Every structure is written in structure tokens, then in C-alpha cells.
Amino acid sequence: MNIQRTTKQLLTRLLWTGVMGFIAFTMIIPFLWMLSASMKISADVIKLPIKWVPDYFYPDNYQVVWNLAGKGNRNYHFALSYWNSLRITTINVLGSLITSSLAGYAFAKIKFRGSNTLFLLYLATMMIPTQVTLIPKFVMFSHLELIGTIYPMILPGIFSVMGTFLMRQAFVQIHEELRESALIDGAREFIIFRRIMLPLVQSSLASLAMVIFLNNWNNYMDALIFLPNWRLYTIPVALTNFFDESTVTYNLVMAASASALLPVFIVFIAGQKFFVKGLVAGAVKG
Amino acid sequence: MVFSKQLRKDLTGYAFILPNMLGVLLFFILPIIFSLVISFTDWDFTWGIGNWNWVRLENYFQIWKDQWFVRSFINTVVLSIASVTFIILFAIVFATIIDAQCYGSIAIRLAMFMPKISNIVAVSIIWVMMYSPWGPVTQLLKTLGITNPPKFLGSYTWALPAIIFMMIWSGIGYAVMIYSAALQGLPAEVYEAAKIDGAGPIRCFFTLTIHFLSPTTFFLIVTTLISMFQLFAPIQLMTKGGPGSSTSVMVYYIYTSAFSFYKMGYASAMSWILFLLLFLVTLFQWNYQKRWVNY
Numbered sequence: 001m002n003i004q005r006t007t008k009q010l011l012t013r014l015l016w017t018g019v020m021g022f023i024a025f026t027m028i029i030p031f032l033w034m035l036s037a038s039m040k041i042s043a044d045v046i047k048l049p050i051k052w053v054p055d056y057f058y059p060d061n062y063q064v065v066w067n068l069a070g071k072g073n074r075n076y077h078f079a080l081s082y083w084n085s086l087r088i089t090t091i092n093v094l095g096s097l098i099t100s101s102l103a104g105y106a107f108a109k110i111k112f113r114g115s116n117t118l119f120l121l122y123l124a125t126m127m128i129p130t131q132v133t134l135i136p137k138f139v140m141f142s143h144l145e146l147i148g149t150i151y152p153m154i155l156p157g158i159f160s161v162m163g164t165f166l167m168r169q170a171f172v173q174i175h176e177e178l179r180e181s182a183l184i185d186g187a188r189e190f191i192i193f194r195r196i197m198l199p200l201v202q203s204s205l206a207s208l209a210m211v212i213f214l215n216n217w218n219n220y221m222d223a224l225i226f227l228p229n230w231r232l233y234t235i236p237v238a239l240t241n242f243f244d245e246s247t248v249t250y251n252l253v254m255a256a257s258a259s260a261l262l263p264v265f266i267v268f269i270a271g272q273k274f275f276v277k278g279l280v281a282g283a284v285k286g
Numbered sequence: 287m288v289f290s291k292q293l294r295k296d297l298t299g300y301a302f303i304l305p306n307m308l309g310v311l312l313f314f315i316l317p318i319i320f321s322l323v324i325s326f327t328d329w330d331f332t333w334g335i336g337n338w339n340w341v342r343l344e345n346y347f348q349i350w351k352d353q354w355f356v357r358s359f360i361n362t363v364v365l366s367i368a369s370v371t372f373i374i375l376f377a378i379v380f381a382t383i384i385d386a387q388c389y390g391s392i393a394i395r396l397a398m399f400m401p402k403i404s405n406i407v408a409v410s411i412i413w414v415m416m417y418s419p420w421g422p423v424t425q426l427l428k429t430l431g432i433t434n435p436p437k438f439l440g441s442y443t444w445a446l447p448a449i450i451f452m453m454i455w456s457g458i459g460y461a462v463m464i465y466s467a468a469l470q471g472l473p474a475e476v477y478e479a480a481k482i483d484g485a486g487p488i489r490c491f492f493t494l495t496i497h498f499l500s501p502t503t504f505f506l507i508v509t510t511l512i513s514m515f516q517l518f519a520p521i522q523l524m525t526k527g528g529p530g531s532s533t534s535v536m537v538y539y540i541y542t543s544a545f546s547f548y549k550m551g552y553a554s555a556m557s558w559i560l561f562l563l564l565f566l567v568t569l570f571q572w573n574y575q576k577r578w579v580n581y
Contacts, residue, residue: 012387013387013388013389014389016383016387016388017387017388017389017390017394019383020380020383020384020387020388020394021388021390021394023380023398024393024394024395024397024398025397027397027398027400027401027455027458027459028397028400029422030401030409030412030413030416030422030455031400031404031412033412033415033416033421033422034408034412034415037415045420046420047420049425050420050422050425098305099305099306099309100306102302102303102305102306103302103303103305103306103307105302106298106299106300106302106303107303110295110298110299110302111295111299112295112296112297112298112299112300113292113296114296115299118303118307121315122310125310125314125315125318127561127564127565127568128314128318128561129515129516129557129560129561129564130516131516131537131540131557131560132317132318132321132554132557132558132560132561133313133314133317133318133321134544134557135321135324135544135550135553135554135557136316136317136318136320136321136324137313137317138544138545139320139331139335139550140316140317140320143335155309155312155313156309156313156314158309159306159309159310159313159314161310161314164306164310189298189302193302214403217405218404218405218406218407220405220406220407220518220519221518221519221541224522225545235405235407236405236406236407236408236519237407239405239407239408239411240407240523243411243414243523250415253411253415254412254415257405257408257411257412260405260407260408261404261405261408264403264404264405265400265403265404268403269396272396275403276399276463276467
């Protein structure tokens with residue numbers, strides 16, 4: 001009877017695994033379809049019924065996408081856009097980690113006058129949606145003649161109110177004695193921060209880095225408004241332009257999309273622990 | 287020079303937050319103030335900075351007479367509420383089943399999570415193709431015997447539901463992740479006791495799991511709603527608010543007013559209406575959390 005019961009349990013588990021596995025599989029069908037279409041010749045993409053595995057594999061699409069370098073009136077350069085996305089994202093991730101951890105530490109540990117008021121002000125700005133500040137930032141950067149450089153992406157990008165908030169939460173959880181005993185030993189505040197405190201919040205830093213990476217890598221609206229020419233385009237904007245101009249070459253569009261997505265999938269799967277933790281924590285902001 | 291202890295603390299504190307404070311001041315607080323100021327003007331960007339007329343609250347009254355804005359506002363609310371409802375319903379069921387009954391739960395959750403980490407531009411482009419007459423969605427409907435499937439994104443009736451469907455698809459994985467994290471913390475003894483009392487898994491789900499997950503559900507409703515209110519990229523890429531105004535949403539209309547028509551004052555006023563909408567959700571969260579949530 002015991003065996004019967006375990007067999008039954010095993011079967012239900014298998015059944016549910018099958019059902020949920022199937023649902024998960026249908027959810028990644030758009031990506032599979034993208035991969036399949038990116039490997040087809042143009043005419044085969046719109047052929048019905050859909051052939052999920054193309055008769056004829058045509059990986060040259062990827063080569064074409066990467067080599068279309070601002071030729072003629074084409075307004076994109078995929079390799080250059082990759083570089084732009086990479087440098088903007090890297091600068092912003094590093095910058096926000098530094099500014100957020102410094103400020104988060106001060107808010108959490110140093111009892112300076114006005115810290116509560118300032119922190120409340122920070123919390124209040126978190127409630128204002130980015131769309132509100134978009135127009136003033138555009139006006140400001142055009143006035144400073146910075147539209148046409150990457151500064152409109154990185155000057156605001158190296159600061160993160162949400163990051164400051166998250167880092168403050170991380171530092172608050174560290175015991176006070178640790179800092180006090182170091183202070184008594186005569187250590188300078190910055191040394192304590194750098195040598196003792198930062199190593200203790202490593203996982204929060206990693207999670208924050210993941211969230212900021214993702215936000216910047218996928219940032220579309222800012223790039224659309226602040227980056228006016230193809231030499232500065234990040235991947236999302238390059239992809240948009242490519243899509244707008246390539247009305248028939250769907251295979252190329254799909255190859256471009258796949259080129260934009262695959263690196264992130266790989267980074268995500270490699271660092272999924274931090275990603276998920278960071279997204280759950282970052283969601284506090286919403 | 288001898289500093290008092292408190293003064294030294296102040297100086298260190300401000301030294302630590304100085305870079306951050308400057309950035310927040312310049313790129314968050316000043317823009318917020320500027321936005322509020324120009325929302326009371328009729329400023330057109332092409333007139334140059336300072337060349338504006340004060341119109342007081344005129345913009346805030348005018349937008350409600352603007353058919354496009356009203357339609358965008360309604361669409362935003364409909365789209366947000368519809369997607370959030372379905373995301374929550376699917377996610378709570380999926381997460382519970384995956385947690386209790388599935389092998390390879392990490393792999394299943396990761397697969398569902400893929401849309402969330404994908405570039406929204408790439409995702410939107412893929413879905414334009416998915417919905418096209420030769421795309422898989424149309425194909426599937428034809429296979430199911432629907433001879434004349436709608437042209438989703440080109441149809442006045444079907445464009446908004448098509449976008450909602452896509453947003454549900456892209457939002458489920460995140461909600462499943464959050465629910466799964468919450469499910470780890472459920473009290474096992476209560477389930478043991480329920481089992482001894484003869485409650486089946488379905489009974490347990492409705493009386494225990496939903497009850498215990500209510501804080502998470504509340505959190506997810508609020509955060510997902512806030513992010514849906516700010517939807518932009520899919521609309522801009524897939525439909526440009528069309529056909530007609532059938533899929534126009536607030537942020538898209540703010541964007542076109544500001545950056546296609548340069549009506550900065552008008553657009554700023556709309557962005558403050560968006561803020562008020564988000565603020566309402568947040569207020570609701572603060573006030574009703576205790577009443578709604580069963581701990």
C-alpha cells in the first residue's frame with residue numbers, strides 16, 4: 001500500500017511537472033521563434049505553415065546585421081551600439097555603486113545633523129515617476145549643449161535614489177559595535193567604510209549592480225530622447241531604427257533582436273541568484 | 287582647530303553623501319521643481335527658455351477636454367488593471383503548483399522569467415511579428431479552426447487586448463518568482479495540521495495559501511500597477527497609439543506632446559497627473575495594507 005501511494009505521488013508530480021513545463025515552454029516560444037526566424041532566408045520567414053526548424057540554415061543573417069555599419073542612409077551601426085550600451089551601462093553601474101554605498105552608509109551609520117530630513121527628501125523623490133523629470137532634463141541638457149554626447153545618459157545615471165535606499169537598508173543591518181570598536185581604535189570613518197563595512201554588504205552590492213545593469217542595458221525612453229544620432233545609439237534605439245527601416249527583412253530584424261537578447265540571457269543565467277534577489281529588493285521601489 | 291564631536295560627525299556625514307546629494311539635487315530635485323513650474327505655463331520648447339506665459343491651472347483643466355488624453359488615460363487604467371488581474375491570478379496558481387509538485391522548479395521559473403529580463407524593444411518587435419498574419423499567433427488560431435483571425439495590432443477592437451496579452455505574458459514570471467520566495471516562508475505545521483484534518487490540496491490552497499500570501503499579493507498588485515501605469519516602449523514600437531487612439535497610453539501621449547510637438551508645459555501637466563495616479567496607488571497601499579492583509 002505504501003508503494004502504491006508513493007507511485008501515485010510520483011505520477012502526480014510527473015503530471016504536474018509536465019503541465020507546468022509545457023506552460024513554461026509556451027512562454028519561451030516567442031524567443032524560439034525569433035531564433036528560428038533569424039536563421040532563415042527572408043522568404044522563408046513569412047512562409048506558411050511555419051517551419052520551426054528551417055529547411056535551410058542561414059546564419060549569415062547575423063554577419064549581415066553586424067556588418068551593416070551606417071552605410072548609405074542606414075542609421076545604425078550594431079557593433080558601435082553594442083559598445084555604447086556597454087560603456088554607458090558600465091559607467092552607470094560603477095558610478096551608482098560608489099555614490100549609493102557612500103550615501104547609504106552615511107544615512108545608516110553616521111548620525112549627522114539633518115540626515116533624517118535629507119533621507120525623507122530622498123524617499124519623496126522616489127515617488128516621482130521618471131516621466132516627470134524627463135522634460136526638464138531634456139531642456140537642461142539641450143541648454144548645456146550636451147545633447148549629442150553620452151553625458152545625458154550617464155550624468156543622471158551614476159546616481160540612484162533607489163540604490164541609496166537599498167544600500168542604507170543593507171548597512172542598517174550591520175551591528176553598531178563593529179563600527180564603534182573600530183572608531184575607538186582610532187580608525188578613520190572612510191577606512192571603516194572601505195575595509196570593514198563594504199565587504200559585509202557584498203551581496204547587496206551585487207544585487208544592486210544587477211538591477212542597475214538591467215535598467216541601463218534596457219533603457220529605451222532616455223536613449224530615444226537624449227541620443228540624437230546613430231553614432232551614439234544604444235542597442236534598444238539601434239534595434240528600433242533597424243526595425244523601422246527593414247520592412248521586409250524580418251530575418252535580419254530577428255537576428256538583430258537575438259544579438260541583443262542572448263548576452264543578457266547568458267549574464268542572467270550566470271548570475272541568477274543575485275538577479276532575483278536584486279529584483280525582489282529593487283521592487284520595493286516599483 | 288578643534289572640532290566638536292558632533293561637528294566632526296556632520297562633516298564626515300556630508301562628505302559621504304556630497305557626491306550623491308549633488309547628483310540628486312541636479313538631476314532629480316531641480317527637474318522636479320522645473321517640471322512643476324512649467325506645468326503652469328503654455329511653454330513651447332521652440333520659443334526658448336523663459337519665453338512662456340503663465341496660464342496657472344489652465345493646462346490641468348485643458349487636458350480633460352482633450353479627447354486624446356482622456357482616451358489615453360482610460361486605456362492606461364484599463365490596460366493596467368486587466369494585466370495586473372491576470373498576472374496575479376496565473377502567477378499565484380503557477381507558483382503554488384511549481385513549488386509543491388514540480389521537478390526542475392528552478393528551470394521552469396527561469397523560463398517564465400525570461401521576458402522580464404529581455405530588452406523591451408526586442409520583445410516588442412518579436413510580438414509585432416508574432417501577431418502578424420504569418421506569425422505563430424494567427425497560425426495557431428487558424429489551426430484551431432478560426433478561419434478569419436483578427437489583424438491584432440491593426441484592429442481597433444483587438445489591438446489593446448493584444449498588448450494586454452503580451453504584458454501578461456511578460457509579467458507572470460516576475461510575479462511567480464516573488465510568490466515562490468514567499469512560499470518558502472509558509473508555516474509547514476499549519477499545512478500538516480490541515481492535512482491531518484483531511485483537507486485536500488485544493489482546500490489548502492483556497493483557505494491557507496491565498497490567506498498566507500496576501501501580503502505578497504498586495505505588494506505585487508501595487509508594484510505591477512505602478513509599472514503598468516508607466517508603460518511606454520511597447521506602445522511606441524508596436525502601435526504608435528493606434529489604430530486611432532485605441533492603444534494610446536498616458537506616457538506615450540506625454541512623449542509625443544513633448545518631443546514631437548514640443549508642448550512642454552502641457553506635457554508636464556500631464557506628467558503630474560500621472561504622478562497623482564501613482565500617488566493614489568501608494569496612498570492606498572499605506573492606508574489599506576493593514577486592513578487588507580492577513581498576516
